[in-house]
Amino acid sequence: MALEVYWGSGSPYAWRVLLALEVKQLDYESNRLSFTDEDLKSDEYLAISPRGKVPAIRDGSVTVHESIAIIRYMEDLKPEPTLFGNDPAERSKIWCSIMEIMNYIEPNILDYARTIFYGELADKKQIAITAREAIENELTNLDASLKDKDYLASDKISAADIVLYPVIPFLTRAAMKENTEEVSGKLRAIDDNYPAIGAWCKRIESIPGYENAYPPHWKE
Numbered sequence: 001m002a003l004e005v006y007w008g009s010g011s012p013y014a015w016r017v018l019l020a021l022e023v024k025q026l027d028y029e030s031n032r033l034s035f036t037d038e039d040l041k042s043d044e045y046l047a048i049s050p051r052g053k054v055p056a057i058r059d060g061s062v063t064v065h066e067s068i069a070i071i072r073y074m075e076d077l078k079p080e081p082t083l084f085g086n087d088p089a090e091r092s093k094i095w096c097s098i099m100e101i102m103n104y105i106e107p108n109i110l111d112y113a114r115t116i117f118y119g120e121l122a123d124k125k126q127i128a129i130t131a132r133e134a135i136e137n138e139l140t141n142l143d144a145s146l147k148d149k150d151y152l153a154s155d156k157i158s159a160a161d162i163v164l165y166p167v168i169p170f171l172t173r174a175a176m177k178e179n180t181e182e183v184s185g186k187l188r189a190i191d192d193n194y195p196a197i198g199a200w201c202k203r204i205e206s207i208p209g210y211e212n213a214y215p216p217h218w219k220e
């Protein structure tokens, strides 16, 4: 039975899983859900994803939610090409990079994007600015580290790249939203302000199958 994949368009977490599926070239049955309680909070879906969030997968009797846990599960299903490294040194670099993204980049991106996407900007401008400054610091460090390497934690694409990549276009989409100039700082022009990150994004965007993972409603 094919792997069942549950995702929603524009979710950076779901995008991670769809990208990993392309890199791994795993067959799957695609189940696109809408962000409504009907889809996400139905008893049937809660049995797969207990918090009622995307992404989630079902593989026979196994269900997995949380994007990184899903990608790790896929590594066991199909070890090659590896996304988690071939030896302890490489694996530790990949996990270290994933944990840094999760602990220091993602929370600020969520704070920033939430104020913009959920119409809270008028009340929470300072939260957006503080988050933006933290993001800019992280991007400056990432840009410096990507100047002399092609990928974040390995000489080829790894789970670290897949975990980070979707949050960059998500961030740009928030920063480009109209009437957000005041809080968008350097985030409106990531390619210009962080050229090594821009080049790294292009590397990810040249993955065969990249288009299959791209959020469909962003094309409309």
Ligand SMILES: N[C@@H](CCC(=O)N[C@@H](CS)C(=O)NCC(=O)O)C(=O)O
Residues within 6 Å of the ligand: 008, 010, 011, 012, 013, 014, 035, 040, 052, 053, 054, 055, 065, 066, 067, 068
């Ligand atoms: N930590 C989770 C985050 C999943 C998540 O927050 N998904 C959002 C979409 S971006 C969602 O499904 N939200 C719907 C809801 O909470 O009702 C992961 O990595 O998979």
